[in-house]
Amino acid sequence: MTRDDSSPTADTLDHRQGPSDIATSFHNVPQAATHDPTALLDRLQTPIWIFDIEQERMHYANAAAVRLWGAETPQALYARDFSSTMSEATRRRLADYLPRLARGETIDEHWSFYPGGQAISLHCRCSRYLTNKGRTGMLVEGLESDISLDASSLRALEAVRHTPMMVSVFDGQGRQLVRNPAALAARRGQTSFAACFSDRNAAEGLLQRLEGEPRTSLEAIMRVDDRERWHHVDLCRATDPKTGLPMIVMGELDITPRKTLETAQLVSKRQLEVVIEGLDVGLLLEDERRRVIVANQAFCDLFGIEAPPEQLVGMDCREAAESTKAHFMEPEGFVARIEELIVARQKQTRDLLAMANGRFLERAYTPLFVADQYHGHLWVYRDITRQRHQEADWARKASTDPLTGLANRRSFDDAARRVARSVKDDDSQAALLMIDIDRFKVINDTLGHAEGDKGLRLLADTLRHHLRQSDLPCRTGGEEFMVIMPGMSAEEAWAVAWRLLRQIAEATIEAETLPFHFTVSIGATCFLPGDASVETVTRRADAAMYQAKREGRNRVAVRW
Numbered sequence: 001m002t003r004d005d006s007s008p009t010a011d012t013l014d015h016r017q018g019p020s021d022i023a024t025s026f027h028n029v030p031q032a033a034t035h036d037p038t039a040l041l042d043r044l045q046t047p048i049w050i051f052d053i054e055q056e057r058m059h060y061a062n063a064a065a066v067r068l069w070g071a072e073t074p075q076a077l078y079a080r081d082f083s084s085t086m087s088e089a090t091r092r093r094l095a096d097y098l099p100r101l102a103r104g105e106t107i108d109e110h111w112s113f114y115p116g117g118q119a120i121s122l123h124c125r126c127s128r129y130l131t132n133k134g135r136t137g138m139l140v141e142g143l144e145s146d147i148s149l150d151a152s153s154l155r156a157l158e159a160v161r162h163t164p165m166m167v168s169v170f171d172g173q174g175r176q177l178v179r180n181p182a183a184l185a186a187r188r189g190q191t192s193f194a195a196c197f198s199d200r201n202a203a204e205g206l207l208q209r210l211e212g213e214p215r216t217s218l219e220a221i222m223r224v225d226d227r228e229r230w231h232h233v234d235l236c237r238a239t240d241p242k243t244g245l246p247m248i249v250m251g252e253l254d255i256t257p258r259k260t261l262e263t264a265q266l267v268s269k270r271q272l273e274v275v276i277e278g279l280d281v282g283l284l285l286e287d288e289r290r291r292v293i294v295a296n297q298a299f300c301d302l303f304g305i306e307a308p309p310e311q312l313v314g315m316d317c318r319e320a321a322e323s324t325k326a327h328f329m330e331p332e333g334f335v336a337r338i339e340e341l342i343v344a345r346q347k348q349t350r351d352l353l354a355m356a357n358g359r360f361l362e363r364a365y366t367p368l369f370v371a372d373q374y375h376g377h378l379w380v381y382r383d384i385t386r387q388r389h390q391e392a393d394w395a396r397k398a399s400t401d402p403l404t405g406l407a408n409r410r411s412f413d414d415a416a417r418r419v420a421r422s423v424k425d426d427d428s429q430a431a432l433l434m435i436d437i438d439r440f441k442v443i444n445d446t447l448g449h450a451e452g453d454k455g456l457r458l459l460a461d462t463l464r465h466h467l468r469q470s471d472l473p474c475r476t477g478g479e480e481f482m483v484i485m486p487g488m489s490a491e492e493a494w495a496v497a498w499r500l501l502r503q504i505a506e507a508t509i510e511a512e513t514l515p516f517h518f519t520v521s522i523g524a525t526c527f528l529p530g531d532a533s534v535e536t537v538t539r540r541a542d543a544a545m546y547q548a549k550r551e552g553r554n555r556v557a558v559r560w
């Protein structure tokens, strides 16, 4: 629609005046033009009309507006009862206009008209007009018709007028043609396709993409007033059926809440991944169908799995257990125990696994319940080899004499109690020797404590080398030794004691000054079923040993 430039424009009108005052506004128009301002207005190609919003009546329409409204005469239009034909949507839209016009706002919006069934969309500039009776009306100037959509497209636009989805139509260069109220409310000042996007370059790229694709969808950060929001954007290429020119229809839905939630979920997922990866225990989370949900690098390292842990996700855990069972001392027991634990679903069940390579793993099983529903379980594998070795080391130290490496008094007591019980319960036999170095004080005093220690070590080595595997030699005091000999009678013990005595007497200790020898006195006895306690049998051995001392040392005495 073109404007007759020789005619005065509606901008010169004082909007506060009524139609009868319009004439006086044109006093300054050159006489050559006309004295009748309404005739002047009728010469304009621009439709101009005055609508009384409250009364829903037309007060004035120039010739172009009469044509636009599809009326025969201005009078027919003025007589028209809009209340019967006006849709609720239109009525609401006008009701929204009222306060804005009352504030003196000029509203630029598109309206659709169907003169004689012919659809056009008109860019209307609406400004306040006060009627003679003081009612708020609007003076409407129909500016260029930006777009000549066909009737069905316009109806489609009407249909999206009240949806929260933002709908905008652009020409092929991305200039805005029309938009629904939701889009208008979101972007009052933005009129180009690119301005809608936070990333203008991406927007340019999209325009180019739409030249090759009829439609596309994406999630993008969009500019909404001065804020950035996540929108789901549907873009569709269309053609103006009248002009054949390309158009782009854009539908947008605000998905910021979902995106915010997704981002929060991603962050907490990543946080969890960091925690899982940071742990030095092997983790394996299985779902109720025994598929891997999560595994970490430590788990792969423990089982010598070369693939990265992400590649295990979705794997069947039964197959995985079968393929890793060879790592364990008891492969079948390993698999069977897994099944047992899963069936039992006991919280925080721990067990110990001995691996074929000598390492030890502690395994903890935790079933996963959400709202009483079983959703799988977590395995936590911890390599406790070092801990086990340390514990064994501590236990060994706690039961060993540091000077000689023989069992100490504590181990002797434990072993003696076990043997005494077995003699009592199983009718078995066992012997006990008590060995004491003769005149050890003299050795210490003449050669020194360090040389005396050599003697103690020699005695320990002699016991270690000349006793059976099942015998237990112990250092139970300073220069006092005991030997528990399970399964041995007093006579046999007596013979062993003499053999030991001779070995010791014949041994030479290389001292700093002079090599020296020493002898021992040995008391031998048996564990008897009637012994009240271990004390009883040790007292007997002690008595036998003192008897040997009394009888001249370097000898064996027996008591039972």
Ligand SMILES: Nc1nc2c(ncn2[C@@H]2O[C@H](COP(=O)(O)OP(=O)(O)OP(=O)(O)O)[C@@H](O)[C@H]2O)c(=O)[nH]1
Residues within 6 Å of the ligand: 403, 436, 437, 438, 439, 440, 441, 442, 444, 448, 449, 450, 451, 452, 453, 456, 477, 478, 479, 549, 553
């Ligand atoms: N070198 C050394 N001497 C020790 C150790 N424990 C105890 N002794 C010494 O062993 C000696 C024991 O002396 P006594 O109990 O008098 O007995 P003895 O000299 O062996 O004489 P009889 O037992 O009567 O033959 C003391 O001199 C202690 O100091 C030790 O760990 N190392």
